[in-house]
Amino acid sequence: MVFFSNSRSSRNIGAGTATYTPKKSFGQKIKDMVLPKRKRKAVDPPPSSFRVLRSRPYGTTYTPTVEAPTPASTVVTTHPVIVAPAPTPAASTALAASGSSSSSNAKHSKVDLQRLKQLEETTKNIPRYLFRACSPTSGGGLKGLNTVNGxxxxxxxxxxxVRIPNGGNKSIHDIPFQTTRRMAVGHLSGQRPARGDPIYSQFSSWAATLALVLQYGHSRALQGGLICVLDRYNLPKHTKVYHCPDMMKAGLCDSPYDHEYLVHGPVEGAGFKAVSVQTLIDMGLYTEIPCVLPHSARYWWGPIPQRDWESLFPAKDFSANQVKTLRKAADEFGKSFALPVLAAFMTLDRRKLDKNGKFSDKDMKIFADAVEDLYVPEEYGTEKSIVQPAGVYVQGYPMVAQLVGLLKQLVEYNYGRGVRARRRIEVEDLSAELGALGLPGKKSLDLGEKTGRLSTSFAFGVSDVPVVAVA
Incomplete structure (x- = not known):
């Protein structure tokens, strides 16, 4: 209190008696009390003696005085000097290692690490197959982003x-959390920062519903548009897929974007295939599935209520001719993708399902016959299904729900209880044909089946093994 009293009185030392300092009004006093310290300093700067007090060495005796203050330039502050010994080479190595480790850990707080851990858990429920439409103009029209090779x-x-050998990061775990967030938000909003910016996108956008992809891709046909498909099980090791709603829960996204999946890293190799939109148009894809034309009932940028789905699209049975046409288009994606792509094509239209949501036996036979030469992974009917019910918004995306149901029923058709009954029918039909030709009949076939010599490989999508007649 004495210090501030002396400081205030020192402001008028040396001034003549004619100098008059106006008395502060009540409002000005309130202003001095309320204004923040920084603003108050700008209005009424403190005396210079306060600056001297801050610069004096600790431990010395200081007595406030009203004499002229010593210039700051003449005040010398002393500090003890500590000389550290030079580190040994081993210590330098350890220090560098510890510094690198702490730098890596500094990228994420404990909360961020927990969020990333929970996000990684959700990747187990990501659909196995995702789709994308793009063209050379996508992503700002830069070269090398969207190609038939990846x-x-x-x-x-x-x-x-040209591919940068060490471009980007191997994982989002190698990127500071807030940088990943800004990168994802910028990518989803279409922002394109300057090359070299830390938030330069390392993501590409994909969808679980082929309806959205085909509808968007049709408008890119004349620009060299591509329809792409990925198999998550065969992507490069470090390429990870994240669903935007899960990223939002982790704090890496500011909107759910239910239809969108972000893939971090390049998508190439055995887990990728692209076909030009124009090729699919020429093969009659959009003629067979007019519901995905841009001028059709709706665009597929979000979920659709079941009532709207039923009112907009009449339920249709499978047609052998339609399956045949779509199979040719699906074959353009290669044997590895022909089955899931064909199933996705067939389920874009609203199909007739029973009260349990099952396809009819007739429809299943038509579809199974069309893909009898293709391998049907048994895991499509297990917890490693093509689409995990807990990992994708099936509700609101009825075409995706139909896709899930069709492939699960196909597994049941090929590997389930009905296989033996159908095999018996085929054995009887084959026996009748052999009998008509004067060859061993049903008895020999029954014996061959019991001894394991009868081929049942027709149910597994491989070539039949000749039946060996038993004497």
Missing amino acids: IFPHAFVDGNG
């Missing part, structure tokens, strides 16, 4: 479209 996010190619 999809490469911005950070993984240079300005000439």
Whole structure:
């Protein structure tokens, strides 16, 4: 209190008696009390003696005085000097290692690490197959992003479209949490920062519903548009897939974007295939499935209520001719993708299902016959299904729900209880044909079946083994 009293009185030392300092009004006093310290300093700067007090060495005796203050330039502050010994080479190595480790850990707080851990758990329920429509103009029209050989996010190619060997990061765990958030938000909103910016996108966008992809892709046909499909099980090791609603829960996204999945890293190799939109148009895909044309009933940028789905689209049975046409289009994606792509094609239309949501036996036979030469993974009917019910918004996306149901029923058709009954029928039909030709009949076939010599491989999508007649 004495210090401030002396400081206030020192402001008028040396002034003549004619100098008059106006008395502060009540409002000005209130202003001095309320204004923050920084603003108050700008209005009424403190005396210079306060600056001297801050710069004096600790431990010395200081007595406030009203004499002229000593210039700050003449005040010398002393500090003890500690000389550290030079570290040994081993210590330097350890220090560098510890510094690297702490730098890595500094990228994420404990809360962020927990969020990332929970996000990684959700990747187990991501659909196995995802779809994408793009063209050379996508992503700002930069070269090398969208090609028939792969999809490469911005950070993984240079300005000439050439793949950067060490471009981007191997994982989002190697990126500071807030940088990943800004990158994801910028990617989803279409922002394109300058090349070299830390938030330069390392993601590409995909969807579980082929309806959205085909509808968007049709408008890119004349620009070299591509329809792409990925198999999550066969992607490069470090390429991970995240559902936007899960990213939002983790704090990495500001809107759910139910239809969208972000893939971190390049999508290439055995887990990727692309076909031009124009090729699919020429093969009659959009003629067979007019509901995905841009001028059809709706665009598929979000979920659709079941009532609207039923009112907009009449339920249709499978047609052998339609399956045949769509199978040719699906074959363009190669044998690895022909089955899931054909199933996705067939379930874009609203199909007739029974009260349990099952396809009719007739429809299943038509579809199974069309893919009898293709391998049907048994896991499609297990917890490793093509689409996990707990991991995708099936509600609101009825075409995806139909896709899940069709492939699960196909597994049941090929490997389930009905296989033996159908096999017996085929054995009887084959026996009748052999009998008509004067060859061993049903008895020999029954014996061959019991001894394991009768082929049942027709149910597994491989070539039949000749039946060996038993004497």
